[in-house]
Amino acid sequence: MGMDVFGKAPTSKEGEYFRNNVWWWRPLADICVALAPEICAECEHWQSNDGDGLKESSAMALAAVLDARLADGTVAKLVADRDAWLAALPDEPCDLCQGKGVRSDELAIKNGWDKKPCNACEGKGTVRPWETRYQQDEENVREFANFLKASGGFSIC
Numbered sequence: 001m002g003m004d005v006f007g008k009a010p011t012s013k014e015g016e017y018f019r020n021n022v023w024w025w026r027p028l029a030d031i032c033v034a035l036a037p038e039i040c041a042e043c044e045h046w047q048s049n050d051g052d053g054l055k056e057s058s059a060m061a062l063a064a065v066l067d068a069r070l071a072d073g074t075v076a077k078l079v080a081d082r083d084a085w086l087a088a089l090p091d092e093p094c095d096l097c098q099g100k101g102v103r104s105d106e107l108a109i110k111n112g113w114d115k116k117p118c119n120a121c122e123g124k125g126t127v128r129p130w131e132t133r134y135q136q137d138e139e140n141v142r143e144f145a146n147f148l149k150a151s152g153g154f155s156i157c
C-alpha cells in the first residue's frame, strides 16, 4: 500500500507527483503535523488516500517550515530521536510460530514448513516490533518539501 500525492497545479516536473509507501508516509505526515500544526489542520485525512490535501498557499507555507526545520537541525533530531526510540524497543515473540522458532499451524504442516525454521522469524522465535517498519529520514522530508514548493497544492490519493 502506498500514498500517491498529486500536485494540483504543478509548476515543474518535481511538483507533479510524490510517492511514499505507507511505512514512509505515516512518519512523514506525523513530522509535518508536529512541525506545522496550524497549516496542516486544513488537511483532515493525512493518513488515508481520500484525496484530501492542502491548497497552494498552505503547501508553500508548509514547505517553508520544513526547509527551516531541515536547516536548523530540528528534522534531523526528530528522525534521530525516533530511530533511537525504535532501536530501544525490545524484540517481540513471533506470532507465526508462537515464539518456538518452528511453525506448527495447519498450513505449515500441510506444506512441510513445520520441518524448517519459521519463515517469519528465521527460527529465532522473536521479531522486531511492528513500529520499526515505519521509517523516515531527512532526505525524504527534503524531497517532500521540494515537491510542495512546485505542487500548486496537493491531494493524497
Ligand SMILES: [Zn+2]
Binding pocket: 094, 095, 096, 097, 098, 099, 100, 101, 102, 118, 119, 120, 121, 122, 123, 124, 125, 126
Ligand atoms: Zn517465528
